Each structure stands twice: as structure tokens, then as C-alpha cells.
Amino acid sequence: MIWNTLLIALREIRRNLLRAFLTILGIVIGVLAVVTMVTLGNGATQAVSAQVASLGSNLLMVMPGQRLGPGRDSAGAPSFKLADAEAIRAQIPGLAGVAPMASSQVTVVAGGQNWSTTIQGSSRDWFHAGAWKLASGRLFNEGEERAGAAVCVVGERVRKELFGKQDPVGSQIRVKQFVCDVVGLLQAKGQSGMGRDQDDVVVMPLRTVQRRLTGSQDVAGLMISVRDGVSTSKVQQQLEGLLRERRHIADLEQDNFNVMDTRQIAETLSGTTQVLTALLGAVAAVSLLVGGIGIMNIMLVSVTERTREIGIRLAIGALEQEVLLQFLIEAVVLSSLGGLIGILLATGLSMVLADLMQVPYAFDPGINLLAFGFSAAIGVIFGYFPARRAARLDPIEALRHE
Amino acid sequence: MSLLSLQSVTKTYGQGQAAFQALAGVDLAVEAGDFVAVMGPSGSGKSTVMNILGCLDTPSSGSYLFQDVHVENLDRNQRALLRRHYLGFVFQGFNLLARTSALENVELPLLYRGEPVAARHAAARAALEQVGLAGWETHNPAELSGGQQQRVAIARAIVTRPTVLLADEPTGNLDTRRSHEIMELLTRLNLELGITVLMVTHEPDMAAYARRVVHFVDGRVDSDQRNTPRETPA
Numbered sequence: 362m363i364w365n366t367l368l369i370a371l372r373e374i375r376r377n378l379l380r381a382f383l384t385i386l387g388i389v390i391g392v393l394a395v396v397t398m399v400t401l402g403n404g405a406t407q408a409v410s411a412q413v414a415s416l417g418s419n420l421l422m423v424m425p426g427q428r429l430g431p432g433r434d435s436a437g438a439p440s441f442k443l444a445d446a447e448a449i450r451a452q453i454p455g456l457a458g459v460a461p462m463a464s465s466q467v468t469v470v471a472g473g474q475n476w477s478t479t480i481q482g483s484s485r486d487w488f489h490a491g492a493w494k495l496a497s498g499r500l501f502n503e504g505e506e507r508a509g510a511a512v513c514v515v516g517e518r519v520r521k522e523l524f525g526k527q528d529p530v531g532s533q534i535r536v537k538q539f540v541c542d543v544v545g546l547l548q549a550k551g552q553s554g555m556g557r558d559q560d561d562v563v564v565m566p567l568r569t570v571q572r573r574l575t576g577s578q579d580v581a582g583l584m585i586s587v588r589d590g591v592s593t594s595k596v597q598q599q600l601e602g603l604l605r606e607r608r609h610i611a612d613l614e615q616d617n618f619n620v621m622d623t624r625q626i627a628e629t630l631s632g633t634t635q636v637l638t639a640l641l642g643a644v645a646a647v648s649l650l651v652g653g654i655g656i657m658n659i660m661l662v663s664v665t666e667r668t669r670e671i672g673i674r675l676a677i678g679a680l681e682q683e684v685l686l687q688f689l690i691e692a693v694v695l696s697s698l699g700g701l702i703g704i705l706l707a708t709g710l711s712m713v714l715a716d717l718m719q720v721p722y723a724f725d726p727g728i729n730l731l732a733f734g735f736s737a738a739i740g741v742i743f744g745y746f747p748a749r750r751a752a753r754l755d756p757i758e759a760l761r762h763e
Numbered sequence: 764m765s766l767l768s769l770q771s772v773t774k775t776y777g778q779g780q781a782a783f784q785a786l787a788g789v790d791l792a793v794e795a796g797d798f799v800a801v802m803g804p805s806g807s808g809k810s811t812v813m814n815i816l817g818c819l820d821t822p823s824s825g826s827y828l829f830q831d832v833h834v835e836n837l838d839r840n841q842r843a844l845l846r847r848h849y850l851g852f853v854f855q856g857f858n859l860l861a862r863t864s865a866l867e868n869v870e871l872p873l874l875y876r877g878e879p880v881a882a883r884h885a886a887a888r889a890a891l892e893q894v895g896l897a898g899w900e901t902h903n904p905a906e907l908s909g910g911q912q913q914r915v916a917i918a919r920a921i922v923t924r925p926t927v928l929l930a931d932e933p934t935g936n937l938d939t940r941r942s943h944e945i946m947e948l949l950t951r952l953n954l955e956l957g958i959t960v961l962m963v964t965h966e967p968d969m970a971a972y973a974r975r976v977v978h979f980v981d982g983r984v985d986s987d988q989r990n991t992p993r994e995t996p997a
């Protein structure tokens with residue numbers, strides 16, 4: 362009975378190709394939209410968390426101004442000085458390193474190649490805090506830091522642009538009016554989630570940058586790494602106390618700097634992308650619903666014709682359950698075909714879009730199953746239940762159906 | 764014991780004011796192997812009685828015995844199996860599956876009987892040939908004339924070699940020559956295979972092939988006569 366009914370169901374699909382096509386199309390569109398949007402949203406979330414993880418875990422960022430984010434008021438806030446970094450290092454226990462930072466966007470030249478990049482001035486602690494590893498050469502030493510020597514460590518991207526595949530250690534690059542010895546090459550970290558290339562950087566001692574590039578004693582920010590097992594919130598409190606004192610902030614005045622835990626930043630950012638994913642998912646769910654309504658329409662429009670068909674089959678001697686099984690098979694075949702095509706297209710589309718948007722492609726079996734299940738359910742419900750009503754009629758009533 | 768028998772069968776359509784009694788107490792017994800023509804004016808209840816005999820419809824009251832089984836006591840599936848294994852029905856309105864080739868329409872009852880592919884195809888082709896439609900196997904109902912559709916419907920009813928063949932105006936759309944061919948086919952099936960035939964017709968010429976003629980008027984059996992069937996040319 363199963364095989365004959367399967368044959369009958371497949372014949373019925375074949376002879377109504379347009380109806381089959383429209384049913385499949387409805388499901389394909391719904392599944393495609395949901396799976397693609399949610400997959401991309403997940404990719405964006407992953408990218409953000411990956412980027413934050415690459416910052417290192419127990420990090421505090423200290424910036425002048427009141428808070429992070431758009432519209433922050435840093436205009437009146439004085440920047441830091443090197444002495445602040447030294448005071449922090451001396452007075453706050455439990456720190457692994459304090460990296461004062463000053464940076465500048467400049468064009469660097471080597472071997473006839475130009476490349477515009479970020480010059481990051483800092484101390485050796487910067488490498489540790491950012492969890493950087495050397496690919497070759499060495500970091501600058503304490504003497505060079507103190508002297509503000511013209512030495513630098515370059516990122517992988519800068520190496521690629523200026524030196525191609527060669528090892529740059531021992532070569533020189535020209536930065537504005539001065540020439541700088543390359544002493545080390547950093548291992549690649551790759552693209553960050555926000556589309557910024559973290560390897561596109563040249564690191565020099567802070568003094569060198571201050572003297573030769575920014576021309577001031579200002580430190581734009583501090584990156585402080587806390588030892589494992591030390592509470593970052595406690596360190597954060599101590600930092601705030603110390604800096605308020607050093608910056609002469611009265612008791613009732615607000616801070617004119619802010620200290621952020623990178624974990625907090627991570628949570629904020631991934632919170633945002635999760636909201637975005639949920640939003641995209643909601644939009645996509647609507648398209649799934651629209652696809653479902655399309656299917657429902659097709660099924661309901663064909664009910665008259667199909668009721669007559671059911672009448673004929675019953676009159677010829679088909680059992681009610683055979684007719685129902687036939688309709689169930691038709692619905693399942695069409696919806697799963699639509700679901701599969703939808704998932705395949707969605708996989709391709711999300712790979713292409715993930716590549717364009719520079720976020721990782723994150724396959725999520727859950728959403729694929731969910732979209733598939735939902736569309737299959739729609740197909741089955743609207744294919745099967747009208748048929749069930751018709752199959753319960755006397756054959757003659759089904760045949761008379763207008 | 765008769766093969767089919769109706770006892771005080773009534774059929775009422777609608778309810779209350781709009782109620783209409785299509786059958787007003789029909790008693791009719793048909794012996795195995797008989798060839799019965801059902802005649803009567805339009806609206807006299809011929810199709811209604813055929814539908815009840817074909818287990819497609821249920822009487823409002825009275826009883827219907829198939830052999831010695833009370834059909835009104837059978838459930839839906841049992842009636843479906845009765846149709847599948849014992850009955851062949853030719854509808855007044857053909858009722859072929861749309862967009863389905865003549866061959867597939869004809870083999871459908873065999874599919875539900877679970878016949879293997881080869882037997883199904885052979886039997887369906889033979890049935891189409893018997894109604895003069897050899898070569899039309901792949902045509903859809905929409906590509907066939909009314910008479911051709913009617914013959915596909917007849918082929919579908921006889922392909923299973925049913926115990927009883929119920930035909931509601933099987934020659935209604937056919938020219939005289941085709942009508943006689945179909946009647947000769949029914950006569951052959953009746954004589955050679957012992958298939959009991961009940962046939963509704965308006966044409967005395969066609970009724971002349973039957974051995975018994977039952978007249979309906981206003982939902983009742985008005986007359987019931989034995990008939991000497993006309994000679995079928997050898």
C-alpha cells in the first residue's frame with residue numbers, strides 16, 4: 362500500500378508541476394531568508410567576541426573623557442602623561458603591565474613602497490597586554506624605550522605591503538623625516554570583527570612617537586593588564602581613586618576619564634550584535650510566514666479540484682487512509698524539497714555574504730532545523746488538513762463539490 | 764438469494780421545507796448474471812438509485828443487501844473495499860482525473876487493488892482497446908472528446924472485471940454506431956464473464972440489449988419487465 366500510494370503521490374506532483382513549484386518556492390523563500398539572516402547575525406556576534414578575545418582577557422582601558430561611545434565628551438578632558446603610567450605601576454598592586462599609548466596615522470616607506478598605517482607608540486607591556494607574539498626578531502628593550510630610539514616592530518600586513526615575503530628584520534623604514542630600524546615582526550592576528558586589520562600596525566617606543574610624530578608629551582590612553590587571579594573590579598576602583606587624585610578632581614565632580622574592563626566592552630558589543638541578530642531573525646520570520654501564507658493560498662485554491670480528485674479516488678475503491686497518506690506524502694515531499702533547496706541556497710548565500718561583510722561563516726544547525734521544521738509543518742498542515750476533511754465525505758458528496 | 768437487493772429504500776435530499784424525496788421507497792432485487800436497463804424520465808431518481816447500489820451514497824432509510832451483507836451496517840472502509848473488489852461504476856459525468864493520461868486513469872483501480880505494474884498496464888491497454896481507444900493511451904481528458912472520455916470511463920469500470928458493473932448513461936454522449944459497439948461489449952462481458960450489468964439509459968434501442976427493463980417514475984419503480992435481448996451480431 363505504501364509503495365502504490367507513493368507512486369500515486371509522485372504522479373500527482375508531476376501532473377501539477379506549477380502547484381508543486383509554487384509550494385516549493387514559498388518554502389524556499391522563507392527558509393532562505395531565516396537561515397541566511399540568522400547565520401550572518403551569528404557570524405557578526407562571533408567576529409565581535411573573537412576580536413575582544415584577541416585583546417587579552419584581564420585588560421583595563423583608561424581613556425580621557427567621560428564614557429565610551431558616540432558623543433562622548435572628551436573635549437575638555439586633559440590627556441594623560443607618562444608620569445601617570447609610572448604612578449599606577451608604582452602604587453597599584455597586582456598589575457602585569459601598564460602600557461601608555463600614543464598613536465599617529467602616517468605613510469611609511471621602504472624599498473620604494475608606500476603604505477599608510479598606524480604608528481603605535483607604547484612600552485613593551487603593550488605586546489603582552491595585547492597577547493602579541495613575535496614571528497621573528499625581538500621587541501625593543503628598556504634602553505631604547507628610555508632613549509626614544511628609532512626602532513620598530515612591524516605587523517604582518519605592513520610587512521606584506523612593504524617587504525612582500527621577505528623578513529623585514531634588519532631593514533629600515535622611513536617614517537616622515539626619520540629612518541627607523543625594524544627589529545621585530547609580529548605574528549599575524551588577522552582581521553578584527555569590525556573590519557579593521559589588527560596586523561596593519563608599526564609599534565615604536567612611546568618616546569619616539571611623542572618626540573618625532575605627535576610632538577607632545579601627551580599619552581592618549583593607558584592599557585593596563587591585570588595579573589591572573591586578581592580582581593579587575595578592585596583594580597578598577599583603585600585606579601579611579603588614584604587618577605582622581607592625580608587629576609585633582611573634587612569630591613562632587615564627575616570623572617574626566619573612564620576606566621573600562623574589556624570584558625564589559627565585549628559584553629556590550631556582543632549584546633548589541635545579539636539584538637541585531639534577533640531583529641534580523643524577526644524580519645526573516647515574517648518572510649517565512651509570508652511564504653507560509655503563499656503555500657496556504659495555493660493549497661486552498663486547489664481544494665475544489667482536489668476534493669473532486671478525492672471523490673474519484675474514493676469511488677474507485679481507495680481507502681480514506683490511502684488518500685490521506687497520498688496527500689501527506691505529497692506535502693512532505695514538496696515541503697522537504699523546498700526546505701532542502703532553501704537550506705542549500707542559504708548556505709551558499711550566507712557564505713558569499715559573510716565573505717563580503719568580512720564576518721566568519723557560522724553554520725547553525727539549530728536554525729536550519731527550525732526553519733526546515735516550520736516550513737515542513739506549514740506544507741503538511743495546509744496540504745493535509747483540507748484533504749482530511751474531503752476524505753471523510755461520502756464519495757458522491759466529494760464528487761459534487763463545487 | 765439475490766446478488767443485490769433494495770428494500771423500501773428512500774432518499775431525501777435537504778431538510779425541513781427544502782426537503783426533497785428523490786427515492787420514495789424502492790424495492791428492487793437483481794440476480795447474479797442479469798443485465799438490467801433502468802429507464803425513466805429525467806429526475807425520476809435513476810442516478811440516485813445507482814449511487815446507492817454503487818455504495819457511493821447511503822440511503823435515508825430502508826436497507827441494501829449485497830449478497831447477504833447489509834451495506835448500511837458496513838463502515839466507510841468496508842464499503843470502500845466493496846467498491847474496490849466487486850463494483851465497477853461509470854458516472855454520468857465521467858469523473859476522470861484531470862491532466863492524467865487515459866492509461867493512468869484506467870489503471871487506477873488496479874493500482875488500488877495492488878496489481879503489479881506489468882499486469883496493470885496490460886489490462887489497462889486491453890480495456891482501452893475494448894472500448895475502441897487503442898492509440899489514445901497518452902491523451903489527457905482535456906484532449907479527448909466527450910464520447911472518448913465516456914469510453915475511458917467505461918474502460919476504467921471494466922478493467923477490474925467487477926462482479927457488478929453499474930453504468931449511468933454509458934452511451935449518453937456517443938453516436939449510434941459507438942453506442943451499439945459499447946452495448947455489444949457490455950453484452951459480451953455479461954455473457955462471457957458473468958458480470959452483472961445495471962445500466963441507465965434513455966434510449967429504447969440500448970435498453971433492448973438488456974434482459975430486464977426497470978422503469979422509474981417519481982422515485983418509485985413503475986414497471987419491471989422481462990425482455991428478450993436483441994441478437995448480438997456474432
Ligand SMILES: Nc1ncnc2c1ncn2[C@@H]1O[C@H](COP(=O)(O)OP(=O)(O)OP(=O)(O)O)[C@@H](O)[C@H]1O
Nearest residue numbers: 776777783785804805806807808809810811812855
Ligand atoms: N445532491 C442533491 N441535492 C438535492 N437534490 C438532489 C441531489 N441530487 C439529486 N437531487 C434531486 O433528486 C432527483 C433525482 O435525481 P437523479 O439524479 O437521481 O435523477 P435522474 O433520474 O438520474 O435524472 P437524469 O435522467 O436527468 O440523470 C432530482 O429531482 C434531483 O433534483
Ligand SMILES: [Mg+2]
Nearest residue numbers: 809810855931
Ligand atoms: Mg442521472
